[in-house]
Amino acid sequence: MAEYLKGFLSPEWQFLAYVAAALVHAFLLINLVAGGALAFIWLERKVSGRIQDRLGPTRVGGKFGWLQTLADGLKLITKEDLMPEGADGMLFRMAPYVSFCASFCGYLALPFADGWVGARLNVAVFFMVAVLGIEVFGVILAGYASASKWSLFGAMREAAQVVSYEVPLGMCVVVPVLIAGTMDLVTISQMQAGWFSNWFVFHDPFTFVIFWVYFTCATASVNRAPFDLAEAESELVAGFHTEYSGLRWSIFFMAEYGSMFAVSGLAAILFFGGWNGPIPLADWLGLTDASRPLAHYFGNFLGMLNFMFKCVFGVTFMMWVRWTLPRLRIDQVMTTCLKYCTPIAAVMFVGATLWTYFLPGGLFIPRQTRYGSIREGWHLEAQQPTAVEPPAEDPLNPVARRTRAESR
Amino acid sequence: MNLLSDPVGVSHYLIVGAVMFVAGAVCMATKRNALGVLMGIELVLNGANVNFVALGSELLRPGVSGIGLDGQLVALFVIVLAAAEAAVALAITLNYYNNHATVDVDQADELKG
Amino acid sequence: METINWHSFFFLLFASLACVFALAVVLTSNVVRMAFYLVLSLGATSGLFFLAGADFVGAMQLMIYVGGTLVLLIFGVMLTAKGPFISMKTSAGEWILGAIVGGSLLTVLISSATSVDAWRAVPREDRPAASQVTATRLGLGLLGARVDKLEQTDATLAGGMSGYLLPFEIVSVHLLVVLIGSAYLARSKRRAGGRSVGDHF
Numbered sequence: 001m002a003e004y005l006k007g008f009l010s011p012e013w014q015f016l017a018y019v020a021a022a023l024v025h026a027f028l029l030i031n032l033v034a035g036g037a038l039a040f041i042w043l044e045r046k047v048s049g050r051i052q053d054r055l056g057p058t059r060v061g062g063k064f065g066w067l068q069t070l071a072d073g074l075k076l077i078t079k080e081d082l083m084p085e086g087a088d089g090m091l092f093r094m095a096p097y098v099s100f101c102a103s104f105c106g107y108l109a110l111p112f113a114d115g116w117v118g119a120r121l122n123v124a125v126f127f128m129v130a131v132l133g134i135e136v137f138g139v140i141l142a143g144y145a146s147a148s149k150w151s152l153f154g155a156m157r158e159a160a161q162v163v164s165y166e167v168p169l170g171m172c173v174v175v176p177v178l179i180a181g182t183m184d185l186v187t188i189s190q191m192q193a194g195w196f197s198n199w200f201v202f203h204d205p206f207t208f209v210i211f212w213v214y215f216t217c218a219t220a221s222v223n224r225a226p227f228d229l230a231e232a233e234s235e236l237v238a239g240f241h242t243e244y245s246g247l248r249w250s251i252f253f254m255a256e257y258g259s260m261f262a263v264s265g266l267a268a269i270l271f272f273g274g275w276n277g278p279i280p281l282a283d284w285l286g287l288t289d290a291s292r293p294l295a296h297y298f299g300n301f302l303g304m305l306n307f308m309f310k311c312v313f314g315v316t317f318m319m320w321v322r323w324t325l326p327r328l329r330i331d332q333v334m335t336t337c338l339k340y341c342t343p344i345a346a347v348m349f350v351g352a353t354l355w356t357y358f359l360p361g362g363l364f365i366p367r368q369t370r371y372g373s374i375r376e377g378w379h380l381e382a383q384q385p386t387a388v389e390p391p392a393e394d395p396l397n398p399v400a401r402r403t404r405a406e407s408r
Numbered sequence: 409m410n411l412l413s414d415p416v417g418v419s420h421y422l423i424v425g426a427v428m429f430v431a432g433a434v435c436m437a438t439k440r441n442a443l444g445v446l447m448g449i450e451l452v453l454n455g456a457n458v459n460f461v462a463l464g465s466e467l468l469r470p471g472v473s474g475i476g477l478d479g480q481l482v483a484l485f486v487i488v489l490a491a492a493e494a495a496v497a498l499a500i501t502l503n504y505y506n507n508h509a510t511v512d513v514d515q516a517d518e519l520k521g
Numbered sequence: 522m523e524t525i526n527w528h529s530f531f532f533l534l535f536a537s538l539a540c541v542f543a544l545a546v547v548l549t550s551n552v553v554r555m556a557f558y559l560v561l562s563l564g565a566t567s568g569l570f571f572l573a574g575a576d577f578v579g580a581m582q583l584m585i586y587v588g589g590t591l592v593l594l595i596f597g598v599m600l601t602a603k604g605p606f607i608s609m610k611t612s613a614g615e616w617i618l619g620a621i622v623g624g625s626l627l628t629v630l631i632s633s634a635t636s637v638d639a640w641r642a643v644p645r646e647d648r649p650a651a652s653q654v655t656a657t658r659l660g661l662g663l664l665g666a667r668v669d670k671l672e673q674t675d676a677t678l679a680g681g682m683s684g685y686l687l688p689f690e691i692v693s694v695h696l697l698v699v700l701i702g703s704a705y706l707a708r709s710k711r712r713a714g715g716r717s718v719g720d721h722f
Contacts, residue, residue, distance in 0.1 A: 091557060122576050123579075126580040126584065127576075130580050130581075134564075134587055136592060140592070140595055141557060159596050160596075416529050418641075419640040419641060424540060426631050426634055430627040430630065431543040431546060431547050433622075434620070435546055437622070438619045439611065440609040443552055443594060443597055446597075450591075450594075454563060454566055454586070457566070457582075458569060461578055462573055480577065481662050481663065481685050483578045484659070485688060488585065491586070492699040494594060495593060496703050499704075502600060511601045512609060
């Protein structure tokens with residue numbers, strides 16, 4: 001896009017093209033988060049309503065009450081912005097933005113379709129997990145700066161909880177990375193193209209179990225019920241955001257829904273094939289052929305819709321869990337993490353390692369993906385000594401050769 | 409010399425590293441809160457990390473066989489050790505606070521001869 | 522107007538953020554704000570790592586430093602933040618001494634950083650594209666195989682270019698020791714007053 005815009009500008013203003021392109025992309029992403037939050041808040045009310053055998057919002061905005069969130073937004077904007085007397089003003093004001101920035105930064109590395117990604121990072125998985133972990137800072141700062149005991153308690157719980165849950169979460173994320181041999185989200189997703197049996201969740205029994213562990217830990221790390229101890233309204237008034245009102249409060253909620261969407265996206269890519277549908281329909285129709293730009297673009301668009309559907313399904317699943325299960329106590333939350341999630345994740349990690357080592361081709365059906373060759377070269381080459389010698393300029397192959405020579 | 413259009417070299421990174429290092433050292437020397445001293449240590453370690461990464465970067469020094477991957481690997485070790493160090497220092501601080509009801513390092517002088 | 526070098530632009534952005542917030546850590550006396558500035562400074566530093574082509578180190582910095590160590594620090598700050606300890610003033614004499622020593626140290630460091638010709642910037646054109654497999658090479662390095670020094674002909678030097686398997690193992694054991702040790706040190710002990718620090722939840 002930047003190259004396209006450059007044509008219209010004189011040489012000394014060409015840098016504006018990059019700025020404009022970057023701004024457009026940032027605008028699209030930020031509106032995804034903001035608009036997504038609006039839609040999800042409405043969805044949450046409808047889901048909770050249906051689960052509790054009532055209708056949810058119906059009055060505002062015609063059918064299904066779809067304007068309800070907008071009306072709420074208007075109410076929030078016109079609310080008085082209060083700050084407690086003993087609060088640390090600067091930190092109190094900064095906290096929601098810290099939370100929101102952290103949640104939004106995760107989208108930088110999240111691919112929506114083949115090549116449709118903010119920045120294709122070599123360490124995208126790691127980056128996303130890291131950035132989503134920073135969101136806790138906003139909550140801690142908010143809790144501290146509010147100068148309220150309820151807020152401080154909420155923040156303390158949040159800090160303890162999120163730092164603990166990062167351990168099993170990291171272990172769960174490592175398993176698909178191990179199978180794929182790369183941390184690049186685009187490559188991981190490409191490797192799961194084809195039939196749904198190629199999805200990593202069906203790769204072996206261990207990945208199937210670890211997906212559920214991942215989802216539990218992700219729910220905990222984005223502070224959703226039943227792990228929303230930081231805002232447990234039955235004991236802490238409203239937890240870390242007790243003193244917040246108006247727009248600042250709603251920014252916290254945008255951050256929460258943003259990171260819910262992000263962890264669902266991560267789950268969709270790591271376990272459910274990313275933008276690849278269950279049936280390789282786009283492949284049959286020739287929409288994945290990169291040599292035909294228009295068809296490829298259309299295929300990517302369908303892939304994006306597919307990916308969005310998976311993300312929204314994940315978010316809806318979290319809502320379902322929220323309105324079904326009761327909230328845990330703080331010690332139960334810690335027990336769940338340290339006594340159940342971490343050991344299960346560790347065992348599944350070892351199991352998945354052994355499975356990929358002994359049964360690299362799968363149990364019954366040989367796994368075939370279109371992108372089987374895109375693993376980073378050293379790995380395949382080390383496995384199959386008879387393989388054709390890859391090009392010499394690959395810096396990694398000499399190592400594989402050398403290690404093989406030494407092991408003989 | 410226009411900073412915006414000139415390329416960035418290793419020395420630019422070293423300057424950033426130097427500023428962080430000095431800020432950390434002064435922080436360690438002047439803060440009286442034990443946790444403030446700890447934050448100074450983190451800054452010092454981070455300044456050193458910037459230097460390691462810059463000197464090992466192929467992007468900043470193309471074609472130079474510098475310290476290569478050593479830079480990034482040492483930086484990784486520094487980060488991990490800094491986390492361990494912070495955990496121990498925090499435990500010591502909490503213990504100190506438990507026993508003396510203060511975190512002022514100037515009052516930790518019971519071993520003075 | 523010359524064309525903007527985007528690499529330099531983002532370098533300037535992150536470098537100034539890192540430096541300004543590092544100075545803010547020194548200058549503020551409120552310990553919670555210090556922690557907040559430290560977070561921003563370290564976050565900007567991870568941006569610098571990404572710019573230098575060290576993706577993995579940058580993500581690691583975000584994950585462990587910002588997401589782990591500093592959360593721990595803030596946790597400690599909150600446990601000990603009571604009235605007088607939140608902001609402890611430093612005497613003017615110490616400030617002056619610190620500024621003099623720090624200023625002279627900074628002068629020496631900066632003059633030495635800019636005096637080496639090999640460290641100067643090279644023009645952008647002849648730069649190779651960022652290596653795409655940073656994480657794999659680092660992982661191999663930690664396992665004991667160095668992929669960046671295969672062409673080392675000098676046998677003595679090649680021996681020194683071995684990987685980091687032993688340090689990696691030592692660090693793992695060290696982390697375990699630290700885990701147990703700090704849990705032991707910080708365990709909740711009953712004080713004379715009857716309340717212990719661990720009771721806050």
